[in-house]
Amino acid sequence: MKRVVITGLGALTPIGNDLQAYLEGLKAGTSGANLITHFDAEKFKTQFACELKDFDASAFLDRREVRRFDDFSIYAMVTAMEAMEDSGLDLEKIDLDRAGVIYASGIGGLSTLEKEIEDFEAGDGTPRYNPFMIPKMIANLSAGHISMKYGFRGPSFVTVSACASAGHAMNIAFDYIRLGRSDLIITGGSEASVTKAGIGGFNAMKALSTRNDDYKTASRPYDAERDGFVLGEGGGTLILEELEHAKKRGAKIYAELVGCGATSDAYHMTAPHPEGIGAMNVMRLALKDAGLEVKDIDYVNTHGTSTPLGDIAELKAVQQLMGDHVYNINVSSTKSMTGHLLGAAGAIEAIACILAINHNFVPPTINHFNDDPEIDPKINLTFNKAQERDVKVALSNTFGFGGHNSATIFKAYEE
Amino acid sequence: MSSIAERVSKIIVDKLGVDESEVTPEASFTNDLGADSLDTVELIMEFEKEFDISIPDEQAENIQTVGHAVEYLEAQVK
Numbered sequence: 001m002k003r004v005v006i007t008g009l010g011a012l013t014p015i016g017n018d019l020q021a022y023l024e025g026l027k028a029g030t031s032g033a034n035l036i037t038h039f040d041a042e043k044f045k046t047q048f049a050c051e052l053k054d055f056d057a058s059a060f061l062d063r064r065e066v067r068r069f070d071d072f073s074i075y076a077m078v079t080a081m082e083a084m085e086d087s088g089l090d091l092e093k094i095d096l097d098r099a100g101v102i103y104a105s106g107i108g109g110l111s112t113l114e115k116e117i118e119d120f121e122a123g124d125g126t127p128r129y130n131p132f133m134i135p136k137m138i139a140n141l142s143a144g145h146i147s148m149k150y151g152f153r154g155p156s157f158v159t160v161s162a163c164a165s166a167g168h169a170m171n172i173a174f175d176y177i178r179l180g181r182s183d184l185i186i187t188g189g190s191e192a193s194v195t196k197a198g199i200g201g202f203n204a205m206k207a208l209s210t211r212n213d214d215y216k217t218a219s220r221p222y223d224a225e226r227d228g229f230v231l232g233e234g235g236g237t238l239i240l241e242e243l244e245h246a247k248k249r250g251a252k253i254y255a256e257l258v259g260c261g262a263t264s265d266a267y268h269m270t271a272p273h274p275e276g277i278g279a280m281n282v283m284r285l286a287l288k289d290a291g292l293e294v295k296d297i298d299y300v301n302t303h304g305t306s307t308p309l310g311d312i313a314e315l316k317a318v319q320q321l322m323g324d325h326v327y328n329i330n331v332s333s334t335k336s337m338t339g340h341l342l343g344a345a346g347a348i349e350a351i352a353c354i355l356a357i358n359h360n361f362v363p364p365t366i367n368h369f370n371d372d373p374e375i376d377p378k379i380n381l382t383f384n385k386a387q388e389r390d391v392k393v394a395l396s397n398t399f400g401f402g403g404h405n406s407a408t409i410f411k412a413y414e415e
Numbered sequence: 416m417s418s419i420a421e422r423v424s425k426i427i428v429d430k431l432g433v434d435e436s437e438v439t440p441e442a443s444f445t446n447d448l449g450a451d452s453l454d455t456v457e458l459i460m461e462f463e464k465e466f467d468i469s470i471p472d473e474q475a476e477n478i479q480t481v482g483h484a485v486e487y488l489e490a491q492v493k
Contacts, residue, residue: 062432063432064431064432067430067432126469128460128463128464130457130460131453131454131456131457131460132453132457135453
């Protein structure tokens with residue numbers, strides 16, 4: 001099978017609006033949480049989220065595009081543009097039939113749907129739905145728009161598996177390239193669910209933190225007083241390219257994608273399997289796929305959403321899989337900084353892993369105050385401050401409602 | 416209140432992202448102003464909202480230029 005490398009990156013996150021700013025945010029341990037500005041959240045149990053800061057879509061897209069795109073497509077496009085520019089790809093010199101877009105979103109255009117329904121309900125019953133409602137809202141249009149922008153005529157679609165969506169997108173993109181079906185794929189994920197229905201819906205599930213009086217520290221994975229996740233928004237894009245294709249054009253190579261796994265808990269709609277069976281198996285599959293052993297792993301970027309059950313189940317799985325090697329590795333949840341970007345989480349966390357490999361550091365799990373007696377204190381959870389480390393191999397987990405699990409392994413590039 | 420032609424022009428500029436100078440009576444929505452099939456549906460809906468009328472589909476199909484729209488709306492809106 002062919003080797004697959006990462007040759008371009010783009011990020012738009014609550015802690016930084018481009019790749020460089022995201023890197024700085026990860027190193028500094030910045031909290032991306034803020035009081036919600038997108039709507040009046042006064043009556044909501046949760047009044048904060050990790051929103052983008054000072055983001056102006058019109059700086060990147062023309063007015064007509066901004067009007068036709070839901071925010072999740074805007075975030076996808078803006079990061080795809082950054083990643084494509086970063087990759088140095090020359091559209092005149094590549095085979096566009098062998099270039100594709102495999103992207104992710106957990107939810108799609110929630111705000112578009114909300115607004116149209118509100119407008120209808122406020123009217124006299126005459127349906128005046130906007131002709132752009134459906135094409136703005138459907139979750140696959142991010143991939144559609146990106147393929148149109150670059151004229152990529154290979155496969156383009158979106159994977160939907162809740163918070164594992166971007167993990168699955170990367171897995172499939174990896175397969176297309178290593179099987180020789182495509183030369184390069186724009187992959188990643190985007191999400192724009194900080195809306196009334198988004199916050200209200202997750203609140204109803206008791207999934208979100210309600211620490212309104214100290215929202216900056218609300219996303220606190222592995223802390224004894226964690227009380228739920230903090231919803232985030234934004235996107236991340238990775239250019240995956242077949243190694244020889246990248247070498248031939250003298251591309252900058254960030255890292256190699258060496259293995260993927262996908263499993264299901266087959267247990268419950270939203271609760272993780274208490275023994276973390278699916279989570280352990282997905283990491284084991286990814287390692288096997290990569291031809292690596294447990295002892296090769298330096299860093300695990302966990303799904304770690306800051307929920308009471310999920311954090312423990314995942315750590316149990318990591319510990320069970322790794323045995324004593326678990327004490328040699330770094331573990332962290334960057335959701336402590338970015339919040340939970342749902343279908344985009346796997347993308348920005350993959351980028352965090354790649355940046356860790358390239359810049360020899362492990363981004364921290366911020367907001368740690370109280371040790372959880374259920375967590376083995378000998379595991380290095382990279383609390384509160386980034387740590388220097390020569391990271392060669394990093395594994396990123398993503399798990400979604402529905403019991404969907406995905407793991408992706410990145411390795412420092414060697415000839 | 417601004418004239419019907421002015422109100423029509425404002426909607427077209429806003430929805431199609433074109434320059435006001437391009438919105439001439441002869442300008443065709445699809446051929447000159449870059450509208451696609453969804454844009455033309457949206458324009459008709461915006462005219463309906465702005466002028467509080469209902470434009471039947473068979474009439475809407477005949478509204479292909481800025482001039483057609485203004486003519487039609489002037490006849491409907493008293």
